[in-house]
Amino acid sequence: MSKQANLTQIKTNIKEACKKAGRSEADVHLVAVTKTIDVAGIKELYDLGIRDFGENRVDVFLEKYEALQDFSDIRWHFIGSLQTRKVKQIIDKVDFIHSLDRASLAEEIEKRAEKPVRCFLQLNVSGEESKHGFTKESALVFLKQADFKQIEIVGLMTMAPITENENDLHDIFHALNEAGVEIAALHLNRVTASELSMGMTNDYSIAVEEGATYIRVGRALVND
Numbered sequence: 001m002s003k004q005a006n007l008t009q010i011k012t013n014i015k016e017a018c019k020k021a022g023r024s025e026a027d028v029h030l031v032a033v034t035k036t037i038d039v040a041g042i043k044e045l046y047d048l049g050i051r052d053f054g055e056n057r058v059d060v061f062l063e064k065y066e067a068l069q070d071f072s073d074i075r076w077h078f079i080g081s082l083q084t085r086k087v088k089q090i091i092d093k094v095d096f097i098h099s100l101d102r103a104s105l106a107e108e109i110e111k112r113a114e115k116p117v118r119c120f121l122q123l124n125v126s127g128e129e130s131k132h133g134f135t136k137e138s139a140l141v142f143l144k145q146a147d148f149k150q151i152e153i154v155g156l157m158t159m160a161p162i163t164e165n166e167n168d169l170h171d172i173f174h175a176l177n178e179a180g181v182e183i184a185a186l187h188l189n190r191v192t193a194s195e196l197s198m199g200m201t202n203d204y205s206i207a208v209e210e211g212a213t214y215i216r217v218g219r220a221l222v223n224d
């Protein structure tokens, strides 16, 4: 299928999930994950109205950022695991970091950022050892002692396990939503935590039903 047809299908699915959950579609932002899409493909998506693009590797992000500098209304989302020593290469170029997964990374962002950076705190809700991120408990400890000058914790992010079990997926996304509500209620300085970055090609409908405000979709945009 064309990118346009894929996009139409994704939007229909978002709409249905919103309807099921009694949510407004306006609250769900589609981040087009372009790790397998080249610059020409990104331009195609741009022409279809997409403005939010997500990359997970610093080197590839920098190449595409350079190539697309004239498209000044693009919002870049860094979604991949980020090495501390690479923070300075991207910090003034990205609009959102979805993968703030450890205290040492937060320290480096604080040190390098010259203007506020919107970050999602990454939680490992499923408890899989291979996954990065805070547990809810360690997130609470971290946030309560943090004194952010530049970081704004706009929300929480998680990656669900690869599974066909829809109940498990509902549980994981629901748990992230509840963690967000709990953290937001603390009213900590620079921690609004009102957004939820969750849902990928395999599970974004379920994530939207559970309150996702940013879904990160790659393969569904390029499927034939």
Ligand SMILES: *Cc1c(COP(=O)(O)O)cnc(C)c1O
Pocket: 033, 035, 056, 079, 080, 159, 200, 201, 202, 216, 217, 218, 219, 220
């Ligand atoms: C690749 C990736 C996605 C998109 O995954 P798809 O299955 O292609 O939709 C979302 N989030 C992160 C962190 C990724 O690395």
